Amino acid sequence: MNHPHLLIPLALSAALGLAACGGGDPLASPSATDAPASSAPAASADPIVIGSQDYYSNEIVAEIYAQALEAEGYEVERQFRIGQREAYLPEIEAGSIDLFPEYSGPLLQYWQGETDARLTDDVYTELQEAVPEGLRVLAQSDATDQDSYVVTREFADEWGLEKVSDLEKVTTPLTLGANSEAETRPNGPRGLMDKYGIEVGFTPIEDGGGPLTVKALKDGDIQLAIIYTADPSIATNDLVSLEDDGGLFLASHLVPVASEDVDDNAAAIIDAVSEAMAPEELVELNARSVEEQAPAADIARDWLEQEDMA
Amino acid sequence: MTWLTGNWPQVLELLVGHLVLTVPAVGLSVLLALPLGRLAWRLPRVGGPLLAAATLLYAVPALPLLIVIPVLIGTPLRSSATMIAALTVYGVALLVRSVVDGFGAVDRGVRDAAVAVGHSPTGMLWRVDLPLALPVILAGVRVVTVSTVGLVTIGALIGVPSLGSLLTDGFQRGIVAEVVTGVVVTVALALILDAALVLAGKALTPWAARRARGPVVVSR
Amino acid sequence: MSLLSEAWAWLAVEGRWSGPAGIPARTAQHLAVTGVAVLLGAVVAVPAGILVGHARRGAGWVAALMGGARAVPSLGLLTLFGLWLGIGVEAPLLTLAVLAVPSLLAGVYSGFLAIDEAIPQAARAVGLSPGQVVVLVELPLALPVIVGGLRAATLQVVATATLAAYTSDYGLGRYLFAGLKTRDYAQMLAGSLIVIALALALELLLAALQRAARRVADPAHTSDPSGRRPSRKDHP
Numbered sequence: 133m134n135h136p137h138l139l140i141p142l143a144l145s146a147a148l149g150l151a152a153c154g155g156g157d158p159l160a161s162p163s164a165t166d167a168p169a170s171s172a173p174a175a176s177a178d179p180i181v182i183g184s185q186d187y188y189s190n191e192i193v194a195e196i197y198a199q200a201l202e203a204e205g206y207e208v209e210r211q212f213r214i215g216q217r218e219a220y221l222p223e224i225e226a227g228s229i230d231l232f233p234e235y236s237g238p239l240l241q242y243w244q245g246e247t248d249a250r251l252t253d254d255v256y257t258e259l260q261e262a263v264p265e266g267l268r269v270l271a272q273s274d275a276t277d278q279d280s281y282v283v284t285r286e287f288a289d290e291w292g293l294e295k296v297s298d299l300e301k302v303t304t305p306l307t308l309g310a311n312s313e314a315e316t317r318p319n320g321p322r323g324l325m326d327k328y329g330i331e332v333g334f335t336p337i338e339d340g341g342g343p344l345t346v347k348a349l350k351d352g353d354i355q356l357a358i359i360y361t362a363d364p365s366i367a368t369n370d371l372v373s374l375e376d377d378g379g380l381f382l383a384s385h386l387v388p389v390a391s392e393d394v395d396d397n398a399a400a401i402i403d404a405v406s407e408a409m410a411p412e413e414l415v416e417l418n419a420r421s422v423e424e425q426a427p428a429a430d431i432a433r434d435w436l437e438q439e440d441m442a
Numbered sequence: 443m444t445w446l447t448g449n450w451p452q453v454l455e456l457l458v459g460h461l462v463l464t465v466p467a468v469g470l471s472v473l474l475a476l477p478l479g480r481l482a483w484r485l486p487r488v489g490g491p492l493l494a495a496a497t498l499l500y501a502v503p504a505l506p507l508l509i510v511i512p513v514l515i516g517t518p519l520r521s522s523a524t525m526i527a528a529l530t531v532y533g534v535a536l537l538v539r540s541v542v543d544g545f546g547a548v549d550r551g552v553r554d555a556a557v558a559v560g561h562s563p564t565g566m567l568w569r570v571d572l573p574l575a576l577p578v579i580l581a582g583v584r585v586v587t588v589s590t591v592g593l594v595t596i597g598a599l600i601g602v603p604s605l606g607s608l609l610t611d612g613f614q615r616g617i618v619a620e621v622v623t624g625v626v627v628t629v630a631l632a633l634i635l636d637a638a639l640v641l642a643g644k645a646l647t648p649w650a651a652r653r654a655r656g657p658v659v660v661s662r
Numbered sequence: 663m664s665l666l667s668e669a670w671a672w673l674a675v676e677g678r679w680s681g682p683a684g685i686p687a688r689t690a691q692h693l694a695v696t697g698v699a700v701l702l703g704a705v706v707a708v709p710a711g712i713l714v715g716h717a718r719r720g721a722g723w724v725a726a727l728m729g730g731a732r733a734v735p736s737l738g739l740l741t742l743f744g745l746w747l748g749i750g751v752e753a754p755l756l757t758l759a760v761l762a763v764p765s766l767l768a769g770v771y772s773g774f775l776a777i778d779e780a781i782p783q784a785a786r787a788v789g790l791s792p793g794q795v796v797v798l799v800e801l802p803l804a805l806p807v808i809v810g811g812l813r814a815a816t817l818q819v820v821a822t823a824t825l826a827a828y829t830s831d832y833g834l835g836r837y838l839f840a841g842l843k844t845r846d847y848a849q850m851l852a853g854s855l856i857v858i859a860l861a862l863a864l865e866l867l868l869a870a871l872q873r874a875a876r877r878v879a880d881p882a883h884t885s886d887p888s889g890r891r892p893s894r895k896d897h898p
Contacts, residue, residue, distance in 0.1 A: 497865070498862055498865060500817075501817050501821065501858075501861045501862055501864075501865045502821070502858050502861060502862075503820070503821030503822065503824050503854075503857050503858065503861060504821065504822075505824045505825065505835070505838055505854075506824065506838065506853070506854030506855075506857050506858055507854075509838065509841075509842075509847075509850045509851060509854050510851065510854050510855075510858075513665050513666065513847075513851060584729075585732070588729055588732045588733045589732045589733070591733050592732060592733040592734060592735050592736075595735035595737050595738065596735075596737060598737070599737070599828075599842065600842065605735075606735060606737060606738075609735060609737045609738045609741050610737075610741070612741065613741040613744070613745065616745065618742065618745060621738055621741050621742050621745070622738075622742070624735070624738050625734060625735060625738035625739070625742070628733060628734070628735050628738070629730060629733045629734055631733075632729075632730075632732070632733030633729070633730065633733070636729060
């Protein structure tokens with residue numbers, strides 16, 4: 133797993149040798165520039181570096197990949213909780229992360245920009261074409277986790293809201309709460325304006341549709357929030373996820389992004405994981421994290437045992 | 443408590459990660475602050491501006507510093523090197539003043555006597571100045587250690603794992619016990635390291651046992 | 663250094679300097695949060711510091727508080743208060759007020775202790791009430807050290823106020839978090855530079871205030887110009 137004893141001299145030498153390496157790219161990954169090849173464990177091949185978003189649900193999936201590979205004798209290195217897409221994709225493209233759980237729709241939008249694809253298979257087909265050189269997407273899973281606009285049950289009843297387009301009926305000002313990156317992404321206020329002609333204010337809340345966002349909804353500080361469909365808090369807080377009738381959100385299936393360092397055998401292991409994951413499965417995994425407060429490693433291990441992949 | 447029983451291995455791992463960032467930062471701070479402080483003490487004309495610069499440096503907020511450092515020295519943003527460099531900046535900024543104060547507190551009569559009995563300049567440093575300045579310098583090292591332990595948590599915001607990861611993760615998942623654990627373990631770690639430094643200080647300066655004083659620093 | 667010029671370009675974009683999300687508005691928010699938080703902290707710290715300092719008791723207690731408080735991660739307090747109070751400025755204000763207390767308290771307390779014990783005794787001897795001793799004698803004499811505490815507290819708060827944007831839409835930290843999440847380095851760097859400039863400006867202002875306070879407390883300039891308490895070791 134981790135090698136703190138390797139890190140100490142490494143960190144020291146890195147800190148002491150700082151002046152020598154000015155002008156480097158600060159966005160490059162630490163493993164690309166920090167770690168000399170000799171620091172890798174004495175295995176035949178380099179370990180597969182697995183990353184995850186700074187999002188507990190994504191970390192669980194990354195941990196499942198890691199344990200599934202370890203069960204088959206692969207050596208893996210975990211670089212979890214890195215940040216959002218704009219933060220980690222450059223590191224993947226630079227080749228310093230080998231495997232990353234992604235979501236087909238948002239990933240396609242990141243690489244392609246505007247696209248007309250909305251349905252599961254269209255998105256996946258386009259995604260395969262949009263992948264930069266040196267990378268590939270493995271088979272997509274049936275499991276989905278996608279953005280959705282959410283309101284409280286009370287607010288939905290008050291204005292008769294079922295679909296996003298129903299928001300037209302609301303005559304009071306609307307404020308959308310979401311992670312700050314939504315302000316510039318197509319899923320935020322811009323998309324609402326372009327696709328639905330609905331104008332909303334924006335309040336950044338940095339917990340990824342977590343408890344603070346839910347609290348803000350309930351307190352009435354915001355009326356509309358972006359919460360992922362796999363988030364168990366939608367059910368536990370009796371929130372209403374509005375149907376995206378204007379096709380703003382792309383189908384968003386779990387899909388692994390892999391570098392060339394992930395060999396065919398390893399890819400087959402990950403494909404088996406994706407295959408085994410049922411459409412609503414992420415909600416259950418997430419519920420274990422939020423409600424049972426179980427660590428990602430335990431949730432991953434239990435799931436793999438249940439699927440006979442441990 | 444249920445959260446802790448299920449997650450203590452992770453807490454332990456993050457605690458180690460926290461130490462791996464804290465210890466090199468404090469060590470580097472001491473290594474850099476000693477010669478700088480000695481210089482500032484011996485040459486007041488250099489020392490004045492140096493101390494003023496240190497005070498200004500300490501005024502730089504942590505999150506911005508973490509973001510500026512990669513630009514200045516070329517380390518990757520998400521790396522322990524960036525974290526350690528930032529912590530070292532604060533450590534040096536705080537410690538230089540302690541070192542100057544420490545050397546300044548050495549009794550002039552003692553120094554004159556040491557020169558009179560034939561100590562060389564190097565001998566003066568190692569056998570007279572440093573040992574006598576040690577209690578004051580150590581008080582500074584204690585302050586630096588404690589505040590460094592607290593500062594390391596900010597690294598979680600740029601993707602460098604530490605006990606601070608418990609704060610951000612607990613926040614996202616809405617697990618109050620996880621956040622509280624993060625706060626409590628961080629403070630406990632700081633107090634343990636502080637106690638260890640007090641013990642080390644007592645071992646190093648047995649003659650000062652009766653004059654021990656706490657690290658109350660009012661103005662930086 | 664191309665990033666610095668990008669940051670510069672970010673700052674120069676038209677519209678950046680006006681409107682509710684513009685730099686002046688954010689800076690004003692940042693200063694307001696800082697000021698109110700220090701004020702809130704002072705409401706607790708100043709009376710407590712006067713009580714402890716006037717009685718000349720509780721040295722160990724204050725030292726322990728300072729030591730422990732230094733290690734409390736503000737990020738942790740902020741998330742706890744955030745989960746409790748929701749979005750809005752309350753959670754960061756409370757966190758920053760807590761952050762300000764130890765430095766303010768220690769400033770008042772050490773300021774009182776630094777006064778020669780004979781002076782308040784003499785004031786009592788000529789018939790001043792305890793309240794008059796505090797207001798007319800001890801507070802003016804302690805002023806430079808108290809302002810020193812204010813300076814330390816203000817700097818800690820203005821620096822840490824960047825974290826406010828983690829749970830609310832306040833202050834200059836917004837640029838840092840928005841930039842951090844989307845790896846918009848120019849925005850992060852530009853935001854950082856504004857915060858650093860603000861902190862340095864406040865530091866210079868408060869240093870001047872401290873010098874002024876020193877003139878008030880000691881018009882004849884008899885004490886050590888550094889403002890620090892003369893160490894006993896200085897005496898032969």
